[in-house]
Amino acid sequence: MNSQSRLLSCLTGLCAWLLIAPGAQAEQVQVAVAANFVPPFKEIAAEFEKASAHSVQISAGSSGKFYAQIKNGAPFEVFLSADDERPKLLEDEGLGVKGSRFTYAIGRLVLWGQDPALVTGADTLRTGTFKHLAIANPKTAPYGTAAMQAMMKLGVWESLQPKIVMGENQGQTSGFLESGNAELGFLALSQVLDERLRGKGSRWEVPEDLHEPIKQDAVLLTKGQNSLAAKALMEFLQSQRARAVIERYGYHVN
Secondary structure: OOHHHHHHHHHHHHHHHHHHOOOOOOOEEEEEEEHHHHHHHHHHHHHHHHHOOOEEEEEEEOHHHHHHHHHOOOOOOEEEOOOOHHHHHHHHOOOEOOOOOEEEEEEOEEEEEOOOOOOOOHHHHHHOOOOOEEEEOOOOOHHHHHHHHHHHHHOOOOOOHHHEEEEOOHHHHHHHHHHOOOOEEEEEHHHHHOOOOOOOOEEEEOOHHHOOOEEEEEEEEHHHOOOHHHHHHHHHOOOHHHHHHHHHOOOEOO
16 A cells, blocks of 8 residues: 555544544534334434434424424434435425435334234224224324325225324324323334333234335435534444344334
């Protein structure tokens, strides 16, 4: 290796070290996270903080609400949506950094009930032997959209309208089930695999041909385009360490 090559190698290594080395240029990154992805992202954020100089501030909610907040000037630097539509819109509207968007996970929809004997499959919805069914709002939450699509394909959407309890996002929908305000509900598989629900109740993993793919995209927002922490987090999300966590929570990874 000649001296010029050695210098280039050293400079490349130094840049990488400045992005992730503990104690170097510590920053905090503001991240808007779709509610379904909060359990795995907390683990990913903890690993990122250990591996870097940076810290992560997490805000959880529905993708639709976050999209509206970002358009109105919310200070988020990274957006982890539960769909691929809103991150693309933000890119097109100049609020997301062009070329930064990628699919970090493909979600799985689950019908879950606290009663270990309640959920047996699609027939659970057809028989209607329950009082309340919790779903996230299809207008703002992609998992709610997927739940609606599945029920429409099964031919039960109209008949179940009087039983539906609608949450603002997946977090609130899970809350309805955990509190007993609904016996049955549609959750992300990641929520069912979280420690609060893991091994409890009964579940049916909804066949993926009953709804459109739940492609979840991340995008670096323009407010984070000059942030070392935001850029480093986007890279970390694509690392093997992050992918292992994502897959452990039941998501597909491209």
